[in-house]
Amino acid sequence: MVSIKDVARHAGVAISTVSKVLNNYPNVSEETKRKVNRAVEELDFVPNSVAAALSSKQSGRMALLLKLNTKTQAIDEIDMQYISGAICKARELGMDVVTFFYSMFEGKSAEEVARYLLSQSIHGVIVYGMSKEDKVLHRLIESQVFKVVAVDTPVFNRNTSSVWIDQEQAQYDVARRTVEENGSRSILYIAGKKNGYVSEGRLKGIRRLAEDKGLKLMVRNGEFSELCAREIAFRYAKNKDAVVCASDLMAIGAMRALMEMDIFRPVCGFDGITLMGYAGKQMNTVRQDFAGISAAAVEELYGLMEGAQGRNLVLGYRIIRMKYMDIIC
């Protein structure tokens, strides 16, 4: 294995000089820079990131923290996009990423989790889909021991940024389009989970729309579950004009119920997952670029680790109409 020592010898300079060139330090003459770079090329040198992490405290190692959904497997698509988006961007930036699941830290205190992450020389964390009930994670963030980027969670301080789309406005927009297209007056809203930030944001959006348009609104919690949404639709959809759901999966459940009841109601979803295509009908939904959001989170974390201040980063979305052939092609 070729090490920095070999490069130094090959270039006829000291080890530390090589290190400086590699890490873009000032005070190195163009001349020696060139010499070093040539040696790096010739020896095909790849710096050992493990050694770098051990040596410097400000290493580029970060953790991805995901809430793996073992029940509704369809959601996996979103997590997978989060993972791939993050890993690819991290590699671009020369950062190392380690993936963890919430379940691994169940029953552990914030301090234990922190110690574990530190034992892995991890100083940056991206947390996906935290809810209010994830107390340990909230404490971890408050402790500010790590640089954190929270995806879909509104927390930010000096060491913490949040990255997400404007859930409220997106829900407002997609529901509005559905309502206007169909002239609906009373709507059934199938919300997500009780303590989820995302769910609450979307709920605010539909509430605002109902107020603006003077709509009758019934809200029920669907727990982001297809089955649950299906049952709610069976119970309440009949005497409503439209069904608005806080996720595509629930929209599919609702649509199935409607089909089984043999009645038609416009349904709208949220997320823009592929699964949508199999519902057999068209519906409006919000297209989120999960991989892109995740990549943005990595960049944000990179910035934080370079010393930037935490902030609230709101990304864009699109309202689209999905149908079978959109997916297949």
Next chain:
Amino acid sequence: MVSIKDVARHAGVAISTVSKVLNNYPNVSEETKRKVNRAVEELDFVPNSVAAALSSKQSGRMALLLKLNTKTQAIDEIDMQYISGAICKARELGMDVVTFFYSMFEGKSAEEVARYLLSQSIHGVIVYGMSKEDKVLHRLIESQVFKVVAVDTPVFNRNTSSVWIDQEQAQYDVARRTVEENGSRSILYIAGKKNGYVSEGRLKGIRRLAEDKGLKLMVRNGEFSELCAREIAFRYAKNKDAVVCASDLMAIGAMRALMEMDIFRPVCGFDGITLMGYAGKQMNTVRQDFAGISAAAVEELYGLMEGAQGRNLVLGYRIIRMKYMDIIC
């Protein structure tokens, strides 16, 4: 951050003694073991795996190498199960895992990939779904620089194990059941990719069945794509008794085509993915426990890294009938 040095001081022993206790080395008295363990408890010491990786050459760092399917997103479910199965088992065994995608190594030579992995102190790799065309990976395996476990690929040598189910027999069994239930005589087989080991194994299975039962068999390549399978079914299914597909996704495509043509033919799939539930019909399929397979791969790699010989590990599967309510509940 509490280090091994603190533990040593706290226990009143030498650093190396602590190391020995932690790594279960022989020749340590029960007495000192207890002292050390108590110190570890009291200080809440978590060994720094990065330092361990740097110091010892036989570290527990491994890479997951996945072929991310950006076209047919439904397959993501399988990759996600691979990832989570591997990561959870790895943590149980105290190994660190880093996830990579094939796309990251495109255009790189086996040597470059090897150097990159070594620069990360990685000495074990799990490769998922390699095909014959992945020359670079084949070379990487042949070089035996790394301990490798190949999932769904029949390669094994001193440093390489393979882990998979018996594709041939599974395809034979599931197709046989479908054929027998329906008394089919002529079948359309929609195979996977041309140079895939998995595809070829399954193809052998259906060929053997056709021979054993004297069935008429037509084979077409569906590229594991729903759309492709759909078109094949449109073209050829009409004058066949049954459609057997090398994946669930293709089975769904075929089934849709049949529904649109308004004819019924029994269809059977392979994999047992959740998506199946949305096809609206029942069908036989092979249930693979992807997370379990992945966990087994990690254990196998662990064994290899401890010095075991590579081998061919064949796991079990089940033939099941999937229908809508199986999924929802």
Next chain:
DNA sequence: CTGTTAGCGCGTTCAG
């Protein structure tokens, strides 16, 4: 059975 010593590969002062 225990402690001493020498690195692993790199980042980082601090003299020169």
Next chain:
DNA sequence: CTGAACGCGCTAACAG
């Protein structure tokens, strides 16, 4: 602007 020297936290010979 360059290089020698030290240390990150740990493992692995080797003495004792």
